[in-house]
Amino acid sequence: MTGCLDRTLALMLGGAARLLPPSRRHWAEAVRAEAKQLPAGWPRLGWLAGGLLLVAREGNVARKTGYWLGAGMVSALVAWTVWQSWQAVPAADSESAADRVRVLVGLAALIVLPWVGRRRGVFGPVGTSIAARLFRVVGCAAIWGLGAIIVHLDSHKPTNGIGNGHFDLAQEITGLALLVATLAAPSFMRARWPKLKPEVLWPIVAGIGITALLLVPLQTISVGYLAMILAATSRRSPIAPRTLVIGAMAGLPAGLLFYEVPRLIGEGGWGIFFILTPIVLLSSAAAGAAAAWLTTGSESPEGLRSSRIRQGIFAGVTAGALSGLVPTFGILFFAIMMVLGPLIGLGGGALGAGRAADNPLRSRRDGLTAAGLFVSNS
């Protein structure tokens, strides 16, 4: 019986060796070759099992399994979303046809982007900090979840609240092509014109993005958010993990406040934005100041100041984006805040960071020295 198990484990080890990078496969083959020297029975089985353990460790099998499980869950969510989109609306409805195209293309983009994010580049691989990994996983799940919620709500509404009018194939194709162009533009332009200045490159990208936003708003927002999350959490990202955490700590409570404010003041129309905008501005300014104060470095004072302002702005944008994303889960009306939030956060973060960078916190030691009672003039 153990002979049969031996052969099975040896075969499994031979197959599992393919999970290792080519430069490491010979280690699994070494264990397998050596197994023949061991006495048949439990010693040989134990040896081969150790080889499988080696492959599991060296091949990051646990992480790969996690990725595949994640991919499976996303596929299930996609299938459910598409089914929701299909089953509850009449096929001949032109708006539902528009939604279907949007849902399919939007979901395709949401799947492709994280896949791209696994490769080395702007979107990946993920940073090594726990904050970056957590932010990426939770952020992607949130965006996918938001897509599912929108379709779910849409399929149960008697009149379609999503989309911008009757289905127009030309408009859909133009919008989606622009969306793809926006995502591909930075890489393409950098490859084609390596000396292109950022101040020329980014306005062009922004122009294409705004046009796409007008044509296919929901896909652009959700894909844009996903791209931002992947870029912010990638290994090359200039955003410090601490900045992400500060932005989240400021943005989440502000986003949750959005649920309560309309109820408390009895205001449900556009006027609500006059109250919500200062909330986002204040929270992002606080995030910007905190991120700037906590940024340290050994570079020149000017370099440190720039670094503080940069991290403060990133924290503000993160806070603003989150304060727009969170309420959209419950009230689709707030989807506009997914666009306004990061812009307000940009301003708030810059304000807070500017103040903080110009008035850096004194160290505790300085504070104690200046505390008064025991200061000596000698």
Place this chain on the structure above:
Amino acid sequence: MPRRVGFSTQTVAVLAALAGDPSAWRHGYDLAQETGLKSGTLYPILIRLADRSLVEARWEEEQPAGRPRRHLYRLTSDGLATAAAALAAVPAARVGPPVPRRVAARLAGESP
């Protein structure tokens, strides 16, 4: 030039086994028998040591009759210096159960 001596007991045992006869090429089962380590522990250690260029590895050149070619290991000159430093730094009392008496004795500077 030895890079570090803060190795685990098991790694020290592998270094000690390889340092026993630095010029000899050893194979995995041989090392496992001497150190008492299982393959799932021994090979990751060999991989780390090879990554740091402390151990060199090669396949047997000749195809032996009746069995597959073995993967062979021995210390590099850098590995030999590191092993000497590691063996000098680790007291024999710290050597745990996975390391056989023979290696423990070598770590303590006694004859096996």
